[in-house]
Amino acid sequence: xxxxxxxxxxxxxxxxxxxxxxxxxxxxxxxxxxxxxxxxxxxxxxxxxxxxxxxxxxxxxxxxxxxxxxxxxxxxxxxxxxxxxxxxxxxxxxxxxxxxxxxxxxxxxxxxxxxx
Numbered sequence: 472x473x474x475x476x477x478x479x480x481x482x483x484x485x486x487x488x489x490x491x492x493x494x495x496x497x498x499x500x501x502x503x504x505x506x507x508x509x510x511x512x513x514x515x516x517x518x519x520x521x522x523x524x525x526x527x528x529x530x531x532x533x534x535x536x537x538x539x540x541x542x543x544x545x546x547x548x549x550x551x552x553x554x555x556x557x558x559x560x561x562x563x564x565x566x567x568x569x570x571x572x573x574x575x576x577x578x579x580x581x582x583x584x585x586x587x
Contacts (some may be wrong), residue, residue: 490563494567
């Protein structure tokens with residue numbers, strides 16, 4: 472069970488989504504792509520941007536600050552994968568400029584996880 476601090480932080484992040492998170496959420500919410508996703512989800516010691524709990528897929532959106540130092544993101548992905556989740560990362564500009572391509576990548580990962 473997540474700590475009260477993580478839960479409180481997740482709620483705050485849901486209220487203060489970035490433009491890229493907001494755009495992707497409008498396409499993921501309510502099972503529009505064939506699976507239920509949640510946003511700003513506490514998972515282990517982290518809060519992930521989006522997660523499909525039934526398929527164990529995490530989607531992380533990275534801004535420009537992540538380009539300067541990728542080591543923390545690599546370590547974070549490894550920990551999430553150790554929890555049994557596959558992790559897909561996109562740059563914010565990918566979401567804003569090519570939402571259909573982003574959704575296609577997510578749907579492909581969903582097919583892989585389902586064994587289709």
